[in-house]
Every structure is written in C-alpha cells, then in structure tokens.
Amino acid sequence: MDYYDALAALGVESAHPGGFEMTQTWLSQIPFERGQEVLEVGCGVGKTACEISHRFGVAMTAVDIRKDMIEKAKARSIAYGVNVDFLVTAKHKLPFRDAIFDYVIAESVTVFNPIVTMLQEYARVLKTNGMLLDVEMASMAPLPQDVMREFRSLYHAIEVPTISDWKKRAAQAGFNDTQILLSGPVMPSPSDEIVANPMLHNMPNGIGRIIAENQRVMNLYGKWLNFIILMARK
Ligand SMILES: C[S@@+](CC[C@H](N)C(=O)[O-])C[C@H]1O[C@@H](n2cnc3c(N)ncnc32)[C@H](O)[C@@H]1O
Numbered sequence: 001m002d003y004y005d006a007l008a009a010l011g012v013e014s015a016h017p018g019g020f021e022m023t024q025t026w027l028s029q030i031p032f033e034r035g036q037e038v039l040e041v042g043c044g045v046g047k048t049a050c051e052i053s054h055r056f057g058v059a060m061t062a063v064d065i066r067k068d069m070i071e072k073a074k075a076r077s078i079a080y081g082v083n084v085d086f087l088v089t090a091k092h093k094l095p096f097r098d099a100i101f102d103y104v105i106a107e108s109v110t111v112f113n114p115i116v117t118m119l120q121e122y123a124r125v126l127k128t129n130g131m132l133l134d135v136e137m138a139s140m141a142p143l144p145q146d147v148m149r150e151f152r153s154l155y156h157a158i159e160v161p162t163i164s165d166w167k168k169r170a171a172q173a174g175f176n177d178t179q180i181l182l183s184g185p186v187m188p189s190p191s192d193e194i195v196a197n198p199m200l201h202n203m204p205n206g207i208g209r210i211i212a213e214n215q216r217v218m219n220l221y222g223k224w225l226n227f228i229i230l231m232a233r234k
Contacts, residue, residue, distance in 0.1 A: 001206040003154055003214060008068045009207055013047040016108030016135050017186050017227030023048050023107065026133060026181060026229050032056035036102040039063070039125060041094070041118075042109025046073025046086060052105070053082040061101075063089035092117050096125045107135040112157050119173030126234040132175060137186060138163045138226045147221050154217055166230055175232035186218075186225040
C-alpha cells in the first residue's frame with residue numbers, strides 16, 4: 001500500500017493543494033469555449049474533468065495511469081450525466097497524436113514524475129498557442145536532502161522545484177509565456193491528533209498508516225512548500 005493506493009481506495013476527490021475550492025478559483029479564470037478539446041492528465045477519480053465538462057461543454061478527455069482511478073471516474077461521469085472520455089495512460093507517454101488539444105490540465109501530478117519529460121509530453125499534444133494549466137507544489141527554497149528523501153519515499157517525487165525553477169522547467173519543455181496565476185503557502189493545519197489517532201492505525205490494508213504518514217510529513221515539512229497555479233502557452 002502506498003500513497004496513491006490509499007487515494008484510490010478512499011476515492012479522494014480533490015487530492016491537490018487547496019482542494020476543489022482551488023479548482024473553482026482557477027476554473028473561473030479560464031475562458032473555455034464550447035467544443036474546445038481539453039485534456040486532464042492524472043485525473044484521479046474524475047471530479048475536475050466532470051466539472052469542466054458539465055460547466056463548459058468542451059470535448060473533455062482525461063487520463064490516469066491507474067485503472068482503479070479511471071473506473072471510479074467513469075462511474076462518476078455516468079452519475080453526473082456528462083460525457084468525458086476517460087482512458088488509462090502509460091506513465092510518461094500520452095496516447096494521443098501531436099497538437100490536438102486546446103488545453104492540458106494537471107492538478108498535483110507533474111511533481112510526482114520526471115518534470116521536464118511530463119511537460120514535454122503536455123507540449124507535444126497541445127496545439128500551437130494551446131495552454132497548460134498545472135496546480136503543483138513548489139518549494140520555498142531548494143529542499144534539504146533529508147526532506148527530499150521523505151518526499152521521495154512517500155510520494156515518489158524526484159524533485160520539488162522552487163517557483164523560478166518551475167518556470168525554467170516549462171521553458172526547457174518548449175513553453176512560452178509562463179505565468180504563475182496564483183501561489184501561496186500550502187498550509188496544512190499541523191495535526192498531531194490525526195497522526196496519533198488509534199482508529200487510523202486499525203484501518204484495513206495499511207490505509208490509516210499512509211494517512212498518518214502523510215500528515216506527519218506535512219506537519220513537519222508543509223512550511224517548506226507553496227502551491228502554484230502555473231499557466232504556460234505552447
Ligand atoms: C495526487 S493525485 C491527484 C489526482 C487528481 N488530479 C486530484 O487532484 O484529485 C495524482 C494522480 O496522478 C496520477 N498520475 C501520476 N503520474 C501520472 C502520469 N505520469 N500520467 C498520468 N497520471 C499520473 C496518479 O495515479 C493519481 O491519480
């Protein structure tokens with residue numbers, strides 16, 4: 001059982017900084033037009049993809065590497081009555097031709113992967129002038145090795161760039177005009193109560209242990225982290 005198994009088992013709906021409220025904030029600033037082609041990468045259980053489809057009438061596609069997430073996302077789209085094409089994808093290779101999407105969306109996905117590789121793949125499938133919108137963690141300063149070791153072990157993150165390094169990675173991947181729409185501290189309320197809650201430790205399949213571990217790491221290191229909403233044009 002790892003962090004992503006726990007998210008899938010619990011069906012966590014908005015596993016990114018700021019949750020669904022943050023999604024609503026950036027959604028209100030994007031001029032989606034009916035019929036545009038929109039891709040979400042790392043859609044999890046599909047809440048954002050269903051919301052975009054429902055609100056804007058775009059042609060919505062969403063992918064995740066986990067079959068269990070995609071199954072839950074498909075069930076959600078049926079319940080919502082929206083038409084989203086949910087697909088399982090290979091890890092660093094999107095199953096699409098070049099230059100077919102107007103927007104690529106990712107919420108808390110890119111940072112858990114080789115970042116430039118992922119950004120290059122987003123750029124490949126975007127049309128010229130297409131837009132990337134990515135909600136991610138950024139570090140306030142380069143992270144000490146012991147902190148990075150914890151992030152690697154729990155989230156499999158290879159690096160957590162600073163805001164200026166995120167902009168550099170986007171430029172390396174071929175994006176122009178990179179802007180930070182919003183950023184701020186990832187302020188988890190430190191909660192030793194959660195970490196110590198005996199009920200968690202009795203949950204089946206080690207799920208509670210992962211939740212407690214996530215809270216422990218955030219209690220300790222949340223102060224090193226910002227969230228960013230990065231927008232970049234191909
Ligand atoms: C922290 S969760 C965020 C899920 C969702 N975006 C949300 O905000 O609730 C990260 C998700 O990205 C998926 N993921 C990680 N790496 C991926 C990749 N290379 N391609 C597609 N999906 C990926 C994971 O399986 C997981 O569902």
